[in-house]
Amino acid sequence: xxxxxxxxxxxxxxIVGFIKKHILRIKDPDLxxxxxxxxxxxxxxxxxxxxxxxxxxxxxxxxGPLKDVYYVQRLLANDGCRDGFIAYIKEKSR
Numbered sequence: 001x002x003x004x005x006x007x008x009x010x011x012x013x014x015i016v017g018f019i020k021k022h023i024l025r026i027k028d029p030d031l032x033x034x035x036x037x038x039x040x041x042x043x044x045x046x047x048x049x050x051x052x053x054x055x056x057x058x059x060x061x062x063x064g065p066l067k068d069v070y071y072v073q074r075l076l077a078n079d080g081c082r083d084g085f086i087a088y089i090k091e092k093s094r
Contacts, residue, residue, distance in 0.1 A: 031069040035061070038072055043086060053093040 020026045038044055048054045060066040065085075074081045 029069045029073065031067070031072065034069055034072040034076065035066070037076055038066075041076075043082070047086065047089055050093065053089045056089055056093055 039048075044057075047057060057066070065071045075085055076082075
């Protein structure tokens with residue numbers, strides 16, 4: 001019963017996504033625009049100037065959380081998300 005419910009929810013999400021993308025023609029936000037805004041932030045530039053953390057951030061840009069436009073939007077808008085990201089980068093680059 002639980003498996004059937006999960007399949008039903010996934011099918012519903014797929015149908016909603018199809019309607020959003022193909023029928024209503026609602027486009028996802030442009031990742032390049034938000035990454036350019038992120039790269040202008042002084043805290044981001046400070047992290048990129050550190051050789052240890054810059055490698056980790058570059059790997060996140062290629063295949064990680066910075067490939068997700070909604071995560072980048074949260075980094076720009078939410079102070080708590082930004083502080084958590086900075087703490088994570090500093091901890092992992094030690």
